[in-house]
Amino acid sequence: MRKVAVPVLSAVALLALGGCAETSSWFGGGSEQASRPMSEQSLQTASRIEPQAMLGKSVVAYDGQKVGQVEDVLFNRSNRPSQLVVSTGGIMGIGGHNVALDIDNVRYNQQQDALVATQLTKDQFANLPEFQYGGNMVSLNRQKTPH
Structure with missing residues (x-):
């Protein structure tokens, strides 16, 4: 027994x-x-949001933790949003850096009024390479046009 x-x-x-x-x-x-992880049912495609409305939105990782804020929207040759430039890290804008997210890997969470990086956790987000603007990028915030 x-x-x-x-x-x-x-x-x-x-x-x-x-x-x-x-x-x-x-x-x-x-x-x-x-x-x-966030429920897929609560997420909508980010392309439904006007690019101008994306500026300043909070960005959260798939694990639900806030990772940054949208600083810019980049467009492809068809004049459609292709990437989001997200300011991450730092305190009050000091010590942070910008990273780029492919718009296809971003969803909108209406309940939180935030964009969700569906493929990344907060730790993975922190390890993304720093984004640098190139000469041929079309940017909403910087109003760059191709040369």
């Missing part, structure tokens, strides 16, 4: 510990929410 009781009790204890992470959401604990 004792040989059966120890493994069964161990299994019950492990299951109970695994369920503890979920209990905070049952009782209103919001701190776990930020680490969960």
Whole structure:
């Protein structure tokens, strides 16, 4: 009897510990929410938003954590938005840098009024290379045109 009781009790204890992470959401604990991926149902295609309206919008990673703010929208040769330039890191604009996100990997979350980088977590976002403007880019914010 004792040989059966120890493994069964161990299994019950492990299951109970695994369920503890979920209990905070049952009782209103919001701190776990930020680490969960967003529901695809709450996201809309970003191309439905006017490019001018994207400027200044918050950007959150797929894990729900805020990673930056849209600084600029870049256009392709068909004059359609192709990339978002996002200011990330730093404090009050100091020490941060800009990164570029492909518009196809960005969705709009109407509930949060934020854009979601659907392929990146906050840690992955922090490791993106710094964006540099090139001479042939068409930019909404900088009003650049191809040379």
